[in-house]
Amino acid sequence: xxxxxxxxxxxxxxxxxxxxxxxxxxxxxxxxxxxxxxxxxxxxxxxxxxxxxxxxxxxxxxxxxxxxxxxxxxxxxxxxxxxxxxxxxxxxxxxxxxxxxxxxxxxxxxxxxxx
Amino acid sequence: xxxxxxxxxxxxxxxxxxxxxxxxxxxxxxxxxxxxxxxxxxxxxxxxxxxxxxxxxxxxxxxxxxxxxxxxxxxxxxxxxxxxxxxxxxxxxxxxxxxxxxxxxxxxxx
Numbered sequence: 023x024x025x026x027x028x029x030x031x032x033x034x035x036x037x038x039x040x041x042x043x044x045x046x047x048x049x050x051x052x053x054x055x056x057x058x059x060x061x062x063x064x065x066x067x068x069x070x071x072x073x074x075x076x077x078x079x080x081x082x083x084x085x086x087x088x089x090x091x092x093x094x095x096x097x098x099x100x101x102x103x104x105x106x107x108x109x110x111x112x113x114x115x116x117x118x119x120x121x122x123x124x125x126x127x128x129x130x131x132x133x134x135x136x137x
Numbered sequence: 138x139x140x141x142x143x144x145x146x147x148x149x150x151x152x153x154x155x156x157x158x159x160x161x162x163x164x165x166x167x168x169x170x171x172x173x174x175x176x177x178x179x180x181x182x183x184x185x186x187x188x189x190x191x192x193x194x195x196x197x198x199x200x201x202x203x204x205x206x207x208x209x210x211x212x213x214x215x216x217x218x219x220x221x222x223x224x225x226x227x228x229x230x231x232x233x234x235x236x237x238x239x240x241x242x243x244x245x246x247x
Contacts, residue, residue: 025180064141064223064237065181078234103238113181122233123182125171 024048026129028114035104035134043132044100047116054097056089057113060080063115071097072120104136139164141226143238150214151246158209158226158241159196169227170207173236176220184209184222193222194218219245 023037025134027046035041048056053072057065067081071091079089091130101108118124140163150156162168174183185193187200187207198209207224224238 031159055235057234057237062146062239064143064225064239065235067234070233072233080234096226117233123188123230124187126235128181130180 026114026116026127028112028129029131030132031130032133032135035133037104037106039104039137041101041104041134043098043112043114043134045099045102045114045116045129047095047097047114048127050118051116051127052094052119053117053122054091055071055115055117056097057100057115059111059113059131061110068099073080077120104134109134109136139168139226139236140223141227141236141238143222143224143239143241146239147242147244149244149246152216152242153213156209156211156214156218156243158222158224160209160238162205162207162224162226164226164228166200166206166229168229170198171225171227172196172198172209173223173235173237174220175226181223214245216245216247219243222236 027041029044055070056068059065062066069089071081076092086102111133115126115128117126142161148220170187173181174184175181196211199208221242223240225235
């Protein structure tokens with residue numbers, strides 16, 4: 023079946039604007055993750071959902087960042103008052119879930135550029 | 138807090154030569170270690186994990202708890218191995234927060 027889908031693939035926005043990034047996980051995967059990858063760095067954990075609830079949001083850098091997964095499937099990462107330092111590739115991944123010991127399946131990412 | 142270190146940002150190896158990509162970690166518990174790979178214009182994907190003890194595409198990695206290392210090895214490099222490789226750590230079973238290293242770009246010279 024289809025893999026993890028992320029839209030848009032590229033997003034250019036002006037400093038101070040609001041953006042939403044969308045992630046469609048693999049069907050049947052109950053766990054969903056958001057990571058951020060800056061140039062020359064590895065993926066950095068932001069938040070993890072098990073079902074509809076955020077099981078661990080310790081990686082969100084500040085309160086401008088928020089993510090939801092209202093029906094336990096699609097997730098949206100929301101960034102308010104964007105700053106140039108938010109420019110990065112935002113990766114979404116999904117897995118069978120906590121305690122399933124399953125690997126993460128990543129999407130292609132959304133490249134966010136804040137000008 | 139856990140940390141993963143990949144000391145080499147770039148590694149070039151001739152085709153047919155052995156490959157070793159280094160990964161060291163710091164964590165006081167019993168973590169699970171992974172290698173993820175990203176080929177050109179493809180998404181990040183799992184290459185192997187220490188608990189499965191498999192050889193994938195000729196690559197192997199042994200968890201050395203004494204040296205806190207999880208180096209990735211292949212005896213004979215192939216051109217299609219050129220890619221970005223990331224070592225990652227999961228703290229313990231049930232904790233889904235993966236920590237990644239900064240990655241090593243492997244280039245196989247024909």
